[in-house]
Amino acid sequence: ASDIFDLAGMTFNINSPKQLGNVLFEELKLPKSKTNASGGYSTSVDVLEKLKMYPIVDKILYYRTVSKLYSTYAQGLLSAISSDGRIHSKFKQTVTATGRISSTDPNLQNIPIRTEIGRKIRKAFIPEEGFTIVSGDYSQIELRILAHIAQDKNMIKAFLDNEDIHTSTAAKVFSIPLQEVTKEQRYAAKAVNFGIIYGISDYSLSQDINVSVKNAGKYIKDYLEHYSGVKEYMERIVKTAIENGYVKTIYGRRRYLPELSSPKHSVREFGKRVALNAPIQGSAADIMKIAMIKVYNELKTKKLKSRLILQVHDELVIETSIDEIEEVKSILLHNMRDSFELSVPLEIDLSQQNSLLKG
DNA sequence: GCATGATCC
DNA sequence: CATGTCGATCATGCA
Numbered sequence: 001a002s003d004i005f006d007l008a009g010m011t012f013n014i015n016s017p018k019q020l021g022n023v024l025f026e027e028l029k030l031p032k033s034k035t036n037a038s039g040g041y042s043t044s045v046d047v048l049e050k051l052k053m054y055p056i057v058d059k060i061l062y063y064r065t066v067s068k069l070y071s072t073y074a075q076g077l078l079s080a081i082s083s084d085g086r087i088h089s090k091f092k093q094t095v096t097a098t099g100r101i102s103s104t105d106p107n108l109q110n111i112p113i114r115t116e117i118g119r120k121i122r123k124a125f126i127p128e129e130g131f132t133i134v135s136g137d138y139s140q141i142e143l144r145i146l147a148h149i150a151q152d153k154n155m156i157k158a159f160l161d162n163e164d165i166h167t168s169t170a171a172k173v174f175s176i177p178l179q180e181v182t183k184e185q186r187y188a189a190k191a192v193n194f195g196i197i198y199g200i201s202d203y204s205l206s207q208d209i210n211v212s213v214k215n216a217g218k219y220i221k222d223y224l225e226h227y228s229g230v231k232e233y234m235e236r237i238v239k240t241a242i243e244n245g246y247v248k249t250i251y252g253r254r255r256y257l258p259e260l261s262s263p264k265h266s267v268r269e270f271g272k273r274v275a276l277n278a279p280i281q282g283s284a285a286d287i288m289k290i291a292m293i294k295v296y297n298e299l300k301t302k303k304l305k306s307r308l309i310l311q312v313h314d315e316l317v318i319e320t321s322i323d324e325i326e327e328v329k330s331i332l333l334h335n336m337r338d339s340f341e342l343s344v345p346l347e348i349d350l351s352q353q354n355s356l357l358k359g
Numbered sequence: 360g361c362a363t364g365a366t367c368c
Numbered sequence: 369c370a371t372g373t374c375g376a377t378c379a380t381g382c383a
Binding site: 013015016017018019067068071072076095096097098100102103104105106107109110142194195196197198199200201202203204205207208265266269270273274276277278280281285313 | 369370371372373374375376377378379380381382
């Protein structure tokens with residue numbers, strides 16, 4: 001903080017976006033860009049990332065990272081430890097619009113993993129004596145569901161051939177052999193793959209991967225030419241959503257979309273993105289819930305000591321007795337893999353470690 | 360109690 | 369023409 005005050009030539013509350021915005025954009029006259037809803041200067045990561053070359057901005061980003069980790073995680077999680085030495089989160093079944101479960105008091109579904117300093121938090125979650133942590137992760141479940149729902153021949157083939165889907169997408173979009181795909185091309189293809197799931201626009205993709213809106217538009221166009229089944233799905237799902245007023249998952253659970261009849265264009269566009277995403281995210285949630293029930297029941301029926309302790313949307317975590325590691329891995333593998341039959345296989349990544357931190 | 364901005368999938 | 373990727377929870381500032 002003192003470094004930041006030195007560079008600013010004054011003291012202020014770094015945690016106040018309002019004060020911070022004034023210091024950066026009025027006092028120091030940095031190039032201003034976005035404003036937030038209340039008319040102030042936005043100081044969000046994506047704005048500050050572009051001003052990283054200013055030492056003060058770089059220090060502010062670091063300050064933000066550390067203070068978030070300290071207040072929400074270091075401090076917050078310590079105060080959540082109960083008398084048995086454990087943290088007992090609450091899982092809610094009826095909160096999300098898509099069918100995912102959520103976690104509160106505290107939220108254990110957003111424990112840091114991205115940054116090195118954040119991973120230190122994860123490392124602090126350890127099993128009791130005689131136990132270890134075994135996890136099973138669905139690999140690319142949402143794209144596999146997209147391939148299945150859209151019945152897209154090219155995407156289904158990529159998964160059947162067990163290709164890296166982002167590399168495979170890059171090869172198709174850039175019309176080059178798999179082996180010649182560069183890191184940058186794979187990164188762009190990955191952003192398009194995720195964007196498609198969320199209901200993409202050329203503008204948001206351009207922001208995401210830092211290319212012009214025009215180029216982003218070309219990527220999307222090329223993508224949909226190679227995945228024509230996806231293109232047809234996008235058109236079909238929006239049409240049926242408007243006709244029915246809802247969309248549904250592979251298990252038939254509905255999400256109603258009143259947004260589609262809003263007088264406001266932006267709200268209707270939001271409704272279309274949701275129409276696209278809800279069947280995908282919701283079906284993944286359905287599949288995971290089926291798997292969870294089966295895993296829980298099998299652990300119970302076999303009277304194993306190991307127990308299911310966490311679900312993070314595409315991942316199940318089991319605190320596993322060390323004499324049950326292989327059996328638990330097998331239980332996770334077959335129950336997660338066989339919980340639903342898609343047109344593509346469901347791949348599961350298994351891991352075992354001595355904390356919530358993998359590797 | 361709302362807005363902003365952080366964390367995760 | 370305006371808009372700006374899904375779904376969540378939590379801490380902090382501030383009216």
